[in-house]
Amino acid sequence: MSSNVSAPQNTAPLNMEETLKEFQKKFKAEMEEFLSKYDENGKPRILIAGATGCGKSTVCNLVFNREITESGSGKPVTRGVKKLSIPNIPVIIYDSEGYETGARFSDRGSSAEDDGQKYCDIIMNAVRDEQIDLIWYCISAPGGRVTDVDTSLIKQFRALKKPVAAVLTQIDVATEEDCEELKKIIAQEVDGPDPDPSRKIAIFESTTDPEIKVPQGIPELHAWSFNNLMESRKDAFVISCRRGIDEKNKLAKKWIVAAATAAAGASFNPMPFSDTLIITAAQLTLYAKLLNLWNMTDFEKILGTGIAETIIPALGKTMAGNLIKMIPGAGAIIGGIINASVASTLTYGAGMALNKTCRVLLEKQLSGSVTASVVQEILSSEALASAVQEYAKNYRRKKEDGPAPEAH
Numbered sequence: 001m002s003s004n005v006s007a008p009q010n011t012a013p014l015n016m017e018e019t020l021k022e023f024q025k026k027f028k029a030e031m032e033e034f035l036s037k038y039d040e041n042g043k044p045r046i047l048i049a050g051a052t053g054c055g056k057s058t059v060c061n062l063v064f065n066r067e068i069t070e071s072g073s074g075k076p077v078t079r080g081v082k083k084l085s086i087p088n089i090p091v092i093i094y095d096s097e098g099y100e101t102g103a104r105f106s107d108r109g110s111s112a113e114d115d116g117q118k119y120c121d122i123i124m125n126a127v128r129d130e131q132i133d134l135i136w137y138c139i140s141a142p143g144g145r146v147t148d149v150d151t152s153l154i155k156q157f158r159a160l161k162k163p164v165a166a167v168l169t170q171i172d173v174a175t176e177e178d179c180e181e182l183k184k185i186i187a188q189e190v191d192g193p194d195p196d197p198s199r200k201i202a203i204f205e206s207t208t209d210p211e212i213k214v215p216q217g218i219p220e221l222h223a224w225s226f227n228n229l230m231e232s233r234k235d236a237f238v239i240s241c242r243r244g245i246d247e248k249n250k251l252a253k254k255w256i257v258a259a260a261t262a263a264a265g266a267s268f269n270p271m272p273f274s275d276t277l278i279i280t281a282a283q284l285t286l287y288a289k290l291l292n293l294w295n296m297t298d299f300e301k302i303l304g305t306g307i308a309e310t311i312i313p314a315l316g317k318t319m320a321g322n323l324i325k326m327i328p329g330a331g332a333i334i335g336g337i338i339n340a341s342v343a344s345t346l347t348y349g350a351g352m353a354l355n356k357t358c359r360v361l362l363e364k365q366l367s368g369s370v371t372a373s374v375v376q377e378i379l380s381s382e383a384l385a386s387a388v389q390e391y392a393k394n395y396r397r398k399k400e401d402g403p404a405p406e407a408h
C-alpha cells in the first residue's frame with residue numbers, strides 16, 4: 001500500500017457541464033444502491049396495534065415524521081395484519097386491525113371470550129412469524145377504555161420479551177384527568193400491583209395538535225424505539241425517521257471518520273471526470289449515504305426539483321473549484337500526486353461540510369422555516385466551501401495534536 005499514488009490519466013477531460021452531469025448520474029445511482037442494501041433483514045419491523053380509528057397510522061407518521069402509511073404498499077401476512085413496505089424508507093410496518101372487527105377473527109357461534117382469544121392468537125403468531133422487533137400499542141384516550149384484549153396482548157408481547165410501548169392517542173380530544181386515569185389503568189393491569197421498576201410499561205402520548213406539548217410524547221417514543229431496537233437495525237431506523245438529529249449526527253460522524261481513515265490507507269483513485277473535480281468512488285458513496293441519512297430527497301417537494309439538480313451540483317462545484325486551493329497540499333493533486341493525508345483531509349472536510357449542510361436543512365425544515373431561497377443560500381458553493389475549509393483545518397489540527405478526530 002502506498003501513500004502517494006497517481007492521479008488519473010485523463011484522456012479527454014470533460015468540460016464542467018459534462019462533468020457535473022456525470023457526477024449527478026453517478027450520485028443518483030449511488031443513492032439508490034445504498035438504500036437497496038437494506039434488505040428485508042436489515043429493516044426494523046414495527047407492529048402498530050390498536051382499534052381501528054384510534055390513530056395508529058397517525059402515530060406512525062408522527063414518529064417517522066413523514067407519510068409512511070399512505071405511501072406504503074401493503075400485503076396481508078395473516079388475517080388482520082398487513083405488512084407495509086415503503087419505497088426508499090428502510091423500515092417495515094405491520095399494521096393490524098383492531099379487535100372490534102372481531103367477527104372476522106372468530107367462528108360463527110363462538111363466545112365473545114373465544115373471539116378475543118382467537119384474535120390474540122392471530123396477532124401473537126404474526127409477531128413470532130414475522131420476527132417483529134417492537135410494538136406500538138395504541139389506545140384512544142377519548143375512547144376512555146382499556147379492554148381485556150388490550151392488556152392480554154400487551155402482557156403476551158412482554159412474555160415473549162418483545163419491547164412494547166403503550167401509546168395513548170388523540171389526547172387533544174380527551175381531558176387531562178381521563179388521560180391520567182387511563183395511564184393508571186394500563187400500568188396497573190399490565191405491571192400488576194407491585195411492579196419491578198425496570199420492567200414498568202412505557203406509556204407515551206400522542207396528539208396532532210401542535211399547541212399541546214407532551215412530556216412523554218412522540219420524540220420520546222422515537223427515542224424509546226431507537227433504544228429498544230437490536231443494534232443491527234438501529235441505523236436503518238435512524239435513516240427512516242425525519243427526526244432524531246443527534247442519532248443522525250452520530251451515525252454520520254461514524255461514516256465520515258471511517259471514510260477519512262480509509263482514504264489515507266487506500267489508493268486515492270479519483271474518478272475520471274475531469275482534472276479539476278477530484279472525487280473518489282469512496283467519497284461519492286459517503287456523500288450519497290449522507291444525503292439518504294438526512295432524508296434530502298424529501299426536499300424535492302420544497303425545491304420543485306430533484307436534489308440531483310441542486311445539492312449535487314453545489315457540492316460538485318465546491319469540490320471542483322476553490323477546494324483545491326483551500327486544503328494545504330491539495331494543489332499537488334493537479335500535478336498528479338496525491339498525498340494520503342490530503343486524501344483523508346479532503347474526505348473528512350467535504351464529508352463534514354455536507355453533513356452540516358444537510359443537518360441545517362433538516363433543522364430548518366423541522367422548524368418550518370425552509371423555503372427554496374433558504375435552501376439555495378445554504379447550498380451556495382461559497383457557504384459549502386468555507387465549511388469544508390473549516391473542517392479540514394480542524395481535522396489537521398486534531399491529527400497533529402494526537403488521537404483520532406472527534407467531529408463537531
Ligand SMILES: Nc1nc2c(ncn2[C@@H]2O[C@H](COP(=O)(O)OP(=O)(O)O)[C@@H](O)[C@H]2O)c(=O)[nH]1
Binds near residue numbers: 050058171172207209
Ligand atoms: N383530534 C385528533 N384526531 C386524530 C388524532 N390522531 C388521529 N386522529 C384522527 O382520527 C382518525 C383516525 O386516525 P388514523 O390514524 O387513520 O387511525 P387508524 O385507523 O388507527 O390508523 C383520523 O380522522 C385522524 O385524523 C389526534 O391526535 N387528534
Ligand SMILES: [Mg+2]
Binds near residue numbers: 056057058069
Ligand atoms: Mg390506519
